[in-house]
Amino acid sequence: xxxxxxxxxxxxxxxxxxxxxxxxxxxxxxxxxxxxxxxxxxxxxxxxxxxxxxxxxxxxxxxxxxxxxxxxxxxxxxxxxxxxxx
Numbered sequence: 001x002x003x004x005x006x007x008x009x010x011x012x013x014x015x016x017x018x019x020x021x022x023x024x025x026x027x028x029x030x031x032x033x034x035x036x037x038x039x040x041x042x043x044x045x046x047x048x049x050x051x052x053x054x055x056x057x058x059x060x061x062x063x064x065x066x067x068x069x070x071x072x073x074x075x076x077x078x079x080x081x082x083x084x085x086x
Contacts, residue, residue, distance in 0.1 A: 004037040008083070012065050015053055016045040022068050029074045039077040047085040058082060 009032070010018025011025040019025040032040050042065075044058055045051035062080045069078055 004035075004039075006032055006037050006040040007081070008043045009040050010042070010044065011040065011078075012042045012044055012058075012061050015058060015061050016051045018044065022065065025065060026068060026072045026074060029069060029072075029076050029078070033074060033076045037076060039079065041079040041081050043081045043083045045085070046082045050085075053082070055082075 009028070010016060011028045013019050013021050013025050019028055029040060042062060044053055044061075046053045046058075058080065066078060069076075
C-alpha cells in the first residue's frame with residue numbers, strides 16, 4: 001500500500017519527547033516510507049510548563065531537520081504542524 005499521510009509524528013529531535021537524535025528521526029522516516037507513507041507531518045508538542053516550544057524555535061528545528069532529510073535520500077515528503085495543549 002502507498003500514498004498514506006502521517007498527520008501525527010515526532011521525528012524532529014530535541015524539541016519534545018520524540019526522537020532524541022537526527023539519526024533516529026531519519027530512521028523513523030525511513031520506516032514510515034517502507035510502510036507506505038508518502039508524507040509525514042511533524043507535530044511537536046507545544047505545552048506550556050512541559051514543552052515550552054514557540055513557533056520560531058520549532059520552525060528553525062524543522063528547517064534544520066529538513067536539510068538532513070534531503071541529504072539522506074529518505075523517500076517521503078515532510079511538513080510541520082504542532083500538537084498544541086490549551
